[in-house]
Amino acid sequence: MALKIGVxxxxxxxxxxxxxxxxxxxxxxxxxxxxxxVEQAKRVADMAGVARVYSDGHQLIGDDAVEAVxxxxxxxxxEEYTLACIAAGKPVLCEKPLAPTIDACLRVLDAEAGLSxxxxxxxxxxxxxxxxxxMKASVDAGQVGTPLLLHCAHRNPVPxxxxxxxxxxxxxxVHEIDVSRWLLGQEIIAATVLKPRRxxxxxxxxxxxQFVLLETDGGVLIDVESFVSCQYGYDIRCELVxxxxxxxxxxxVGVRLRRDGRSSTEVPADWRSRFGLAYHAELQEWVDGAxxxxxxxPSAWDGYATxxxxxxxxxxxxxxxxxxxxxxxxxxxxx
Ligand code: ISE
Numbered sequence: 179m180a181l182k183i184g185v186x187x188x189x190x191x192x193x194x195x196x197x198x199x200x201x202x203x204x205x206x207x208x209x210x211x212x213x214x215x216v217e218q219a220k221r222v223a224d225m226a227g228v229a230r231v232y233s234d235g236h237q238l239i240g241d242d243a244v245e246a247v248x249x250x251x252x253x254x255x256x257e258e259y260t261l262a263c264i265a266a267g268k269p270v271l272c273e274k275p276l277a278p279t280i281d282a283c284l285r286v287l288d289a290e291a292g293l294s295x296x297x298x299x300x301x302x303x304x305x306x307x308x309x310x311x312x313m314k315a316s317v318d319a320g321q322v323g324t325p326l327l328l329h330c331a332h333r334n335p336v337p338x339x340x341x342x343x344x345x346x347x348x349x350x351x352v353h354e355i356d357v358s359r360w361l362l363g364q365e366i367i368a369a370t371v372l373k374p375r376r377x378x379x380x381x382x383x384x385x386x387x388q389f390v391l392l393e394t395d396g397g398v399l400i401d402v403e404s405f406v407s408c409q410y411g412y413d414i415r416c417e418l419v420x421x422x423x424x425x426x427x428x429x430x431v432g433v434r435l436r437r438d439g440r441s442s443t444e445v446p447a448d449w450r451s452r453f454g455l456a457y458h459a460e461l462q463e464w465v466d467g468a469x470x471x472x473x474x475x476p477s478a479w480d481g482y483a484t485x486x487x488x489x490x491x492x493x494x495x496x497x498x499x500x501x502x503x504x505x506x507x508x509x510x511x512x513x
Contacts, residue, residue, distance in 0.1 A: 181465050184210040184244035186235035186259050187251030188222040191273050194450065195248055198461055200226050206465045212238040213251075235259050239266055246468045249273060257282040260478075264289045264297055269468040271461075273301040274352060276481025280489055283482035284506060291509035296473045299464055300481035302356040306459035309427040313418065314361050322420030325362055328400040330354045331415040333408040335447070343385040346404045347371070347491040351390055354402045354416075355484045355491075356476065361418065364394040366487045368502050371495040380407040390491060411445030412452050479512035 183199065185192050188211050199206045210230035213219035223231045232238045235255070239247055239262045249259045249272040257277040263270035264286070276298070277283045290298055304310050317325060332350050341349075359365060372389040380386035387405035394400065417426035430452060431443045446452040460475065467473050487503050494501040 179469070180205050180207040181469050182207055182209045182243060182245040183248060183465075184208070184212070184230075184238040184241065184246075185248045185250060186212050186238055187249065187255075187273075188213040188215075188219045189250065189252075192248070192250035193222055194457070195250060195461065196222065196226050196228075198458060202458065203461050203465055205469060206461075209243050210238050210241055236262055239263055239268065244268065246270070246465075253278045257286060260286050260298055261289055264293070267297070269297050269299070269464075269471070269473055271299045271301060271464050271475075272481070274356075274481070275348065275485050275488075276300045276478060277485065278348070280482070280486050283478070283485045286478050287482050287506070287509065290478050291511050293511070295471060296477060296511060298478040298481070299467075299473050299475040300478065300484075301460065302353065302360075302476040302480065302484070303453050303456045303460045304353055304357045305360055305456075305476060306463065307453060307456040309430075310357060310361070310416070310456075313416065313425050313427060316425045317361060317418060317420070321423060322418065322425050323422035325396070325398050325418055325420050327419040328358055328362070328398060329415070329417045329419070330358070330400065331403040331405070331413065333403070333411075333413040334406040334449075335409055335411055337381065337384065337386075337406040341381070341406060342383060343388070343495060344492045346384070346386065346388055346406055347390070347495065348485075348488045350406060351388075351402050351404050351491065352484050352488045354390075354400070355392070355487045356480060357416070358392065358394075358400050359480070359483060360476075361416075362394060362396060362398055364396040364398060365483060365505060366392045366400070366503055367395050368393040368500055369487060369491045369494045370500045371491055373495075373498075377405075377407055379409060385495070388495065392487070412448045413445055414452060477512050479508055482506070 212232035216233035246269040370391040390402040392400040490501045
């Protein structure tokens with residue numbers, strides 16, 4: 179039996195998920211879409227053969243034909259739609275961020291924490307990447323001993339129009355914040371953001387690159403280079419240093435080409451090509467979990483903790499100071 183899904187938001191991410199759901203995800207059927215731009219929603223619905231189209235996400239969530247919801251609308255709308263899904267008792271996969279502010283995330287946590295089951299999953303797809311999963315398996319098996327340091331780089335060739343220095347933290351580094359917490363099983367307790375020399379190729383308004391230093395409650399130091407105008411491709415790196423060895427993400431090699439005296443591999447163009455398989459695994463596991471009413475992916479707590487750290491990173495960028503992250507008490511539902 180297929181899970182009947184409604185997709186809120188038919189922009190880039192909504193269409194990206196829809197296409198995959200329509201072509202390669204088992205046991206899933208998109209039955210409704212919504213977008214404030216209802217003409218666009220109709221075009222997307224026609225292409226995907228979806229009959230029910232709404233201009234208001236709340237109507238979609240209230241539709242009895244919809245059993246589970248993907249929220250892929252702009253970040254500032256995530257709180258209201260996720261709260262509506264919780265109130266309707268429907269599983270929801272909410273694209274990151276869970277909500278753009280700490281207070282908004284806490285409202286979602288409060289709404290879900292009183293339930294006996296989790297309904298909310300946040301779209302941190304890196305946890306579904308084979309490379310990161312292999313790293314975590316290695317760390318958990320004790321192959322490199324107690325973790326001490328984590329070195330990360332997040333490089334985009336060029337930023338999208340309107341990208342800001344703050345977004346380098348809240349939109350990009352937020353992935354490293356989530357995946358570090360998950361790899362280490364630790365929370366981040368402080369953040370410092372340093373400003374290296376600006377790239378002359380960066381857009382005028384951007385402090386690019388940035389160097390982020392995070393401290394965990396287990397004493398691990400995490401450094402993240404955020405560089406969104408690196409020019410050459412989409413490059414994600416991660417190496418964990420433990421007491422007895424190191425473990426790192428593999429290069430995403432398609433084929434290795436040797437010619438003209440050189441040996442080369444391609445660098446992915448963007449996150450879609452780099453994390454396409456991870457997005458697939460994320461969706462399939464979410465669909466399977468929603469059918470069993472057992473949501474296991476990144477939780478509302480993870481969404482809250484990452485937004486909390488990202489907000490403190492923005493403060494650290496602005497002030498040049500080390501900023502402490504104070505998390506709320508974690509509700510039992512997330513243990
Ligand atoms: C974008 O929003 C993403 O989520 C990508 O995964 C990330 O690599 C990129 O930097 C963000 O802007």
